[in-house]
Amino acid sequence: xxxxxxxxxxxxxxxxxxxVIAITVWALPQPPDTKKTDRLPWYNxxxxxxxxxxxxxxxxxxxxxxxxxxxxQYWDMFAPNPVQRDQWCDADVVYKNGQTKKYQYPRxxxxxxxxxxxxxxxxxxxERAQDSNYAFLWARSAQNIALLNYDDxxxxxxxxxxxxxxxxxxxxxxxQAKDYGxxxxxNYTVDQKRLKAEKAEPL
Amino acid sequence: MSKPQPExxxxxxxxxxWFDKGSATTMGVFRIFMGTLSFINLLLMLFDWxxxxxxxxxxxxxxxxxxxxPTIHVVNVxxxxxxxxxxxxxxxxxxxxxxVELAFYLFLIVCSIFTTIGLWTRASSLLLAIGMVSxxxxxxxxxxxxxxVLRVCILYMAIGPFGRACSxxxxxxxxxxxxxxxxxxxxxxxxxxxxxxxxLIYFTTVWLKSFxxxxxxxxxxxxxxxxxxxxxxxxxxxxxxxxxxxxxxxxTLVTELSLATLVFFKPxxxxxxxxGIMMHAFIEYSMNIPLFSYLMAAMYICFxxxxxxxxxxxxxxxxxxxxxATIRLPHDTxxxxxxxxxxxxxxxxxxxxxxxxxxxxxxxxxxxxPMRVSWTHSLGAWTFGWxxxxxxxxxxxxxxxxxxxxxxxxxERVKQ
Numbered sequence: 342x343x344x345x346x347x348x349x350x351x352x353x354x355x356x357x358x359x360x361v362i363a364i365t366v367w368a369l370p371q372p373p374d375t376k377k378t379d380r381l382p383w384y385n386x387x388x389x390x391x392x393x394x395x396x397x398x399x400x401x402x403x404x405x406x407x408x409x410x411x412x413x414q415y416w417d418m419f420a421p422n423p424v425q426r427d428q429w430c431d432a433d434v435v436y437k438n439g440q441t442k443k444y445q446y447p448r449x450x451x452x453x454x455x456x457x458x459x460x461x462x463x464x465x466x467x468e469r470a471q472d473s474n475y476a477f478l479w480a481r482s483a484q485n486i487a488l489l490n491y492d493d494x495x496x497x498x499x500x501x502x503x504x505x506x507x508x509x510x511x512x513x514x515x516x517q518a519k520d521y522g523x524x525x526x527x528n529y530t531v532d533q534k535r536l537k538a539e540k541a542e543p544l
Numbered sequence: 545m546s547k548p549q550p551e552x553x554x555x556x557x558x559x560x561x562w563f564d565k566g567s568a569t570t571m572g573v574f575r576i577f578m579g580t581l582s583f584i585n586l587l588l589m590l591f592d593w594x595x596x597x598x599x600x601x602x603x604x605x606x607x608x609x610x611x612x613x614p615t616i617h618v619v620n621v622x623x624x625x626x627x628x629x630x631x632x633x634x635x636x637x638x639x640x641x642x643x644v645e646l647a648f649y650l651f652l653i654v655c656s657i658f659t660t661i662g663l664w665t666r667a668s669s670l671l672l673a674i675g676m677v678s679x680x681x682x683x684x685x686x687x688x689x690x691x692x693v694l695r696v697c698i699l700y701m702a703i704g705p706f707g708r709a710c711s712x713x714x715x716x717x718x719x720x721x722x723x724x725x726x727x728x729x730x731x732x733x734x735x736x737x738x739x740x741x742x743x744l745i746y747f748t749t750v751w752l753k754s755f756x757x758x759x760x761x762x763x764x765x766x767x768x769x770x771x772x773x774x775x776x777x778x779x780x781x782x783x784x785x786x787x788x789x790x791x792x793x794x795x796t797l798v799t800e801l802s803l804a805t806l807v808f809f810k811p812x813x814x815x816x817x818x819x820g821i822m823m824h825a826f827i828e829y830s831m832n833i834p835l836f837s838y839l840m841a842a843m844y845i846c847f848x849x850x851x852x853x854x855x856x857x858x859x860x861x862x863x864x865x866x867x868x869a870t871i872r873l874p875h876d877t878x879x880x881x882x883x884x885x886x887x888x889x890x891x892x893x894x895x896x897x898x899x900x901x902x903x904x905x906x907x908x909x910x911x912x913x914p915m916r917v918s919w920t921h922s923l924g925a926w927t928f929g930w931x932x933x934x935x936x937x938x939x940x941x942x943x944x945x946x947x948x949x950x951x952x953x954x955x956e957r958v959k960q
Binding site: 348349353354357360361364365368369370373386401404405408409410411412414415416417418419420421422423424425427428429448449450454457458459460461462463464465466469470475477478481482485488510512513514517539542 | 559560562563564565588589591592595596599600601602603604607610611616617630631632633642673676677680681685686687688689692695696699731733736737740741744745748749751752753754755756757758759763764765766767768770771772773774775776777786789832833834836
């Protein structure tokens with residue numbers, strides 16, 4: 342009797358099995374509170390998530406595979422809760438002669454509908470860039486704002502004052518705030534040497 | 545895919561589901577969707593290339609490396625002084641010349657076009673994947689969920705035979721006689737991996753949402769609808785008010801959970817996917833989250849077998865009778881077998897019929913230029929039919945004279 346034809350090579354099957362395990366381990370949610378899990382019954386799924394986080398998630402073969410290849414993934418859109426804070430940014434650009442100009446970082450709400458689609462990256466970037474965990478992004482952002490507002494070599498921007506505008510969405514039935522809070526969260530003295538060098542670059 | 549056998553073991557059934565051979569049509573259509581979306585994605589970012597990819601923008605490469613360190617960890621190797629660094633795939637690593645980065649970016653756009661039409665698909669999809677992963681590893685601070693979906697899908701396209709159907713490569717193989725006509729059969733594991741990944745996306749997001757108080761109390765959808773920065777097209781007031789908020793919140797959870805579970809069972813598949821399409825259509829309409837909904841919906845096609853997808857096209861073609869066209873060949877000629885296969889492959893709706901003609905020229909029953917009618921009615925020919933002279937050359941080379949085996953007697957020939 343003829344041997345039945347193999348549907349796929351065995352190495353492909355092992356690869357698929359490994360891949361499925363790796364992306365699952367990587368995509369499983371992080372447990373909300375690892376400290377309290379000891380008190381949970383054995384069948385509670387949070388214990389599984391803690392086990393995954395402590396033993397599997399950073400297992401070198403798995404983490405190296407997903408991180409090197411780009412298969413890393415974590416699905417937290419609107420989860421565990423949707424964002425409840427609307428925010429946007431602008432900056433005061435202070436020039437050498439003391440004059441101050443307002444720079445509006447692209448605010449998606451104010452843009453025409455087709456432009457919103459193109460400029461959405463600015464909102465996403467600012468969602469992260471305003472976070473104090475990523476404060477290392479602030480100086481570069483401010484330097485770039487200086488460059489975008491640098492027209493007169495005799496009167497360059499000397500200081501950038503970054504402002505965050507925010508509004509919390511109130512729960513249903515509660516009074517919704519109309520005004521946005523304004524917080525000056527970062528002041529930056531412009532690096533003049535870099536400003537001139539970047540202005541001179543063709544791209 | 546082979547049919548389930550009675551008394552089949554679970555392991556055998558799983559093996560059959562994941563690895564058995566089936567039509568590659570679904571993978572071909574998926575490649576066209578994802579290639580197009582990756583092209584649009586790259587084009588959208590090109591508008592602000594300076595801001596995101598130049599060294600004097602918001603995200604120069606050194607800032608990108610601070611956000612997402614290129615090296616994951618270092619493996620200690622005996623006799624190796626500083627160990628071997630395990631790094632994220634990023635061919636842009638160490639490059640800070642904006643001209644090189646721009647050239648690389650434009651090259652990726654070309655790769656996305658080639659991937660879409662399926663030209664040199666193996667190479668173009670692999671290069672697109674390497675490039676897209678590199679861009680994402682360079683500029684991780686910019687990425688949203690849609691980018692992750694796109695990257696993962698492009699990686700799947702790079703490792704699977706996504707160019708075997710619905711591609712220019714397929715037409716070239718048919719032309720050269722390297723492949724028989726009819727559906728191409730491949731092991732379906734790449735398609736199954738995409739299905740699994742879709743289910744994983746929805747399953748893990750529902751699990752994570754189960755930790756959120758707002759999803760539990762039914763008010764989660766109240767909040768995004770009030771974020772001005774996400775606002776897109778206007779939504780009727782009742783949609784954003786209680787009790788509709790409860791309906792949309794719990795409806796989202798039910799839909800997402802069914803897309804992770806019920807979708808694998810054929811009787812429920814259509815309803816689960818319809819629910820998902822409605823959910824993403826609403827998100828796309830009301831919220832400004834570029835391409836995300838299109839990307840998710842494009843993945844749904846992988847839940848259908850290639851034969852089912854071909855069947856849809858043919859049924860749709862039968863309905864559009866106005867689109868049907870008949871092309872008459874020059875008399876005493878017929879289509880070569882490989883040409884027949886090509887014309888069949890470029891016409892998924894099966895709306896163009898080629899019949900013997902009675903004049904020395906090509907003809908069409910609906911009037912107009914037969915060459916033009918032929919390619920404009922064949923969807924697959926849209927990729928190259930517009931190139932001046934190409935389709936004409938292909939058609940004229942696709943016929944051969946009908947061989948007369950027994951010449952008719954002279955008298956009878958005169959009578960004729």
